[in-house]
Amino acid sequence: MGITSKVVSKLEELPPASSIAVNVNVNTYFDVLRALVDVFATRHDLYVFYISSTMPSKSIENLFEILGIDSSRVFFVDTISHLMRSTTELSDRFLYIESPTMLENIILKVEYLTRKYRDKKSIVILDSVNSLSIYNGTKILSEFLHIFVTSLRTWESYMVIVAMKEQNTPEIEAMLNLVCDEIYNATGGEE
Amino acid sequence: MVDGSRERCKTGIAGMDSILDGGIPRGNTVLITGSCGTGKTTLSLEFLVHGAIMGERSMYISVTEVPEKLLENMIDYEFFDKKLIDEKKLIFVDLQEIYVKLGLEKLEFTLEDINILVEQIVKMVKELGVERLVIDSITSICYRLTSKEEIREFILHLGKELSELGCTTLLVSELLPSAAGYSQYGVEEAIADGIILLGNLERRGDLLRTLQVIKMRGTTHSRAKYVMDLTSIGILIAPLLKGGSVEVT
Numbered sequence: 001m002g003i004t005s006k007v008v009s010k011l012e013e014l015p016p017a018s019s020i021a022v023n024v025n026v027n028t029y030f031d032v033l034r035a036l037v038d039v040f041a042t043r044h045d046l047y048v049f050y051i052s053s054t055m056p057s058k059s060i061e062n063l064f065e066i067l068g069i070d071s072s073r074v075f076f077v078d079t080i081s082h083l084m085r086s087t088t089e090l091s092d093r094f095l096y097i098e099s100p101t102m103l104e105n106i107i108l109k110v111e112y113l114t115r116k117y118r119d120k121k122s123i124v125i126l127d128s129v130n131s132l133s134i135y136n137g138t139k140i141l142s143e144f145l146h147i148f149v150t151s152l153r154t155w156e157s158y159m160v161i162v163a164m165k166e167q168n169t170p171e172i173e174a175m176l177n178l179v180c181d182e183i184y185n186a187t188g189g190e191e
Numbered sequence: 192m193v194d195g196s197r198e199r200c201k202t203g204i205a206g207m208d209s210i211l212d213g214g215i216p217r218g219n220t221v222l223i224t225g226s227c228g229t230g231k232t233t234l235s236l237e238f239l240v241h242g243a244i245m246g247e248r249s250m251y252i253s254v255t256e257v258p259e260k261l262l263e264n265m266i267d268y269e270f271f272d273k274k275l276i277d278e279k280k281l282i283f284v285d286l287q288e289i290y291v292k293l294g295l296e297k298l299e300f301t302l303e304d305i306n307i308l309v310e311q312i313v314k315m316v317k318e319l320g321v322e323r324l325v326i327d328s329i330t331s332i333c334y335r336l337t338s339k340e341e342i343r344e345f346i347l348h349l350g351k352e353l354s355e356l357g358c359t360t361l362l363v364s365e366l367l368p369s370a371a372g373y374s375q376y377g378v379e380e381a382i383a384d385g386i387i388l389l390g391n392l393e394r395r396g397d398l399l400r401t402l403q404v405i406k407m408r409g410t411t412h413s414r415a416k417y418v419m420d421l422t423s424i425g426i427l428i429a430p431l432l433k434g435g436s437v438e439v440t
Binding site: 098099101102103104105107108109111112115116135137139140143144147151 | 205269394395396397399418419420422424427428429430431432433434
């Protein structure tokens with residue numbers, strides 16, 4: 001079974017409103033995104049609220065297109081484009097936050113999407129906890145994840161936190177253990 | 192009504208009624224205070240629109256902006272329906288027109304002028320059956336009052352009359368960013384039943400909009416600071432994360 005199928009199977013084992021951290025590496029990153037955005041969200045007819053803090057949302061959308069991933073159900077909460085002065089588009093599909101330090105605004109933008117697009121349930125993808133940790137201390141990041149994951153439970157959304165395995169510090173691992181229901185290794189080795 | 196407590200006027204703003212343990216106690220006069228660009232007018236308008244949607248006649252008395260301009264901004268709100276205005280559930284009044292009608296086009300008001308103005312506002316509230324009122328801004332009216340005693344008399348008189356009518360009132364108060372206290376003259380905050388402070392908080396060079404209920408008579412309420420976002424579906428509120436922010440002065 002490939003990484004994409006394994007990640008989808010893992011998510012399907014979980015009840016709705018679960019939170020899971022998925023450890024990836026450079027070889028499995030796109031397979032995991034395909035599993036989340038394309039296969040799982042399509043199969044369960046979910047909106048995808050994608051929090052991008054690693055790459056600008058427009059770049060991610062372009063990559064999805066190249067990889068043949070359908071991104072029509074994806075709404076981006078982009079924390080990085082303003083900082084990098086990347087091209088922006090004003091629409092509900094692309095919501096921008098001035099900086100990855102404005103963690104509360106991530107919660108508020110996702111709440112906005114959840115309230116506005118309530119005809120379907122959603123999966124929220126945070127990509128990635130490691131890039132957020134560049135701009136935020138562990139303490140405030142833990143606080144943010146705790147509040148965010150708890151809020152998403154009440155909104156009955158799935159939460160997937162993407163973590164780059166090789167960049168995980170012991171503090172990040174402890175934080176993910178604390179806030180997530182499951183930690184899943186999608187690094188291509190022993191899962 | 193919450194058991195054993197005063198009837199609440201639900202703001203309808205997501206998260207706000209939880210902070211206030213059900214809403215603003217009906218009949219309270221509340222100061223909405225903050226420096227420019229903190230969301231005072233937006234919050235006040237949303238309070239009125241939700242009231243009108245719930246069937247409560249709501250009135251906005253504008254001192255500084257013409258109603259047409261305010262209406263243009265409201266069209267962006269997804270919860271706003273122009274029918275509320277056509278059906279007179281939501282009423283906009285330009286205070287300048289009232290000044291002209293009452294012969295109060297002067298730079299300074301006497302105590303007698305203040306009483307005339309209060310009586311006119313109360314008359315409109317009574318005749319139209321207004322249950323929610325916003326005066327934006329009370330600071331602009333207070334500019335014409337010559338002493339703290341007059342400001343005190345004006346707000347006390349107005350608050351008492353409106354409270355007796357069961358009208359829940361928001362008084363928008365403009366605050367200088369460097370000001371100490373919660374109002375420009377230091378009198379308004381002591382007389383109002385409630386104070387909702389809107390502000391800016393800096394985190395590593397970025398500004399977050401914040402909201403904090405400083406006081407609200409007649410209800411137990413959260414006194415924590417929250418972060419606020421102004422969206423097309425209305426104001427959204429999230430808890431402020433505790434680490435790493437400083438107040439903007």
